[in-house]
Amino acid sequence: MLWLSEGHYGLLDEQGNLVLPVLAFGGAEEWYAGRFGRSLEEGLDRAKNPVFRAQVVACLRSFLVGGSRDRRIVEDALARMDSEADRAEWLAARHDANRTSMTDIGGIAARLADRIEQHDWPKEA
Numbered sequence: 001m002l003w004l005s006e007g008h009y010g011l012l013d014e015q016g017n018l019v020l021p022v023l024a025f026g027g028a029e030e031w032y033a034g035r036f037g038r039s040l041e042e043g044l045d046r047a048k049n050p051v052f053r054a055q056v057v058a059c060l061r062s063f064l065v066g067g068s069r070d071r072r073i074v075e076d077a078l079a080r081m082d083s084e085a086d087r088a089e090w091l092a093a094r095h096d097a098n099r100t101s102m103t104d105i106g107g108i109a110a111r112l113a114d115r116i117e118q119h120d121w122p123k124e125a
Contacts, residue, residue, distance in 0.1 A: 002032065074091070
């Protein structure tokens with residue numbers, strides 16, 4: 001989320017605990033180092049690892065406007081759909097109808113996931 005929003009959005013977990021504060025006015029590097037024990041640049045360097053990349057892509061594709069109750073409802077609805085195209089179309093329409101900002105963070109997340117998947121990454125040493 002920090003990479004995606006450049007600190008402009010915070011993040012709560014399913015229990016409502018703050019897991020990422022809003023860092024729009026600075027402190028992202030320090031927060032990241034304190035939380036993960038490495039620099040943001042070192043964290044980005046992990047993208048060379050295909051397993052980590054797949055996890056990042058899955059995380060980006062999981063973006064959803066709403067809370068944990070909404071997630072359960074959406075996942076149930078998606079499970080009832082037959083085709084991936086139907087799921088993608090329904091999810092995009094739901095997201096667009098529920099977002100509260102001109103900044104389409106969910107759309108940005110989906111496009112970033114596509115770019116990460118399609119990028120020609122260097123092989124690990």
